[in-house]
Amino acid sequence: MEAERLIAAGRSALAGSRGVPDVMAEAWQAQALARAVGGHLARYGPAELRTDARGLSETCALGSAVLDHPMVPAGGVRASQLTEVARLSGALAALVLLLGEAGIALVGVACGTEEEGLYWQCIEAIDAVDESVDRVHGMMRRLAEQERERDRESGPEPDRERDGSFGSGQGPLVHGSVVHGPADSVARQP
Secondary structure: OEHHHHHHHHHHHHHOOOOHHHHHHHHHHHHHHHHHHHHHHHHHOOHHHHHHHHHHHHHHHHHHHHOOOOOOOOOOOHHHHOOEEOOHHHHHHHHHHHHHHHHHHHHHHHHHOOOHHHHHHHHHHHHHHHHHHHHHHHHHHHHHHHHHHHHHHHOOOOOOOOOEOOEOOOOOOOOOOOEEOOOHHHHOOO
């Protein structure tokens, strides 16, 4: 399934979650999905994003480990359905929203609990969400820089030869590219 569709499903499920167990399960699902997107981009995404994507995957693995392993809904781990990232910039923007909403939900759980273990579990998960959001923002900045660079290169310059032996000189369109591949890293989660 395409990344933005999975992220939308995650946002909807998080918004509909009621009670601490549901919120914790959906926060875990959000971290698992961010891990899957990061792992997917680390393997199949643009070379410039692979290091950041790998870092996102590793950060989210830690975030998922911090949360108690919840009862996974009947549909299983949503992130294991990831097959492609059709619009890279759109998927990253949607992922930031999902992670932000998961962080806010975790703050709500932390503020509402009197159980010290659950409180600290939420605090650690919030830290992991914050770091994940920072990594996604870093990837978004790199994409924006690439787009500006492409715009400069393709701008009207009378002195430049526009079409050489390799075509127009423009690189692949990252925002319009589809990144395919299995989301096997999530399927192996504990």
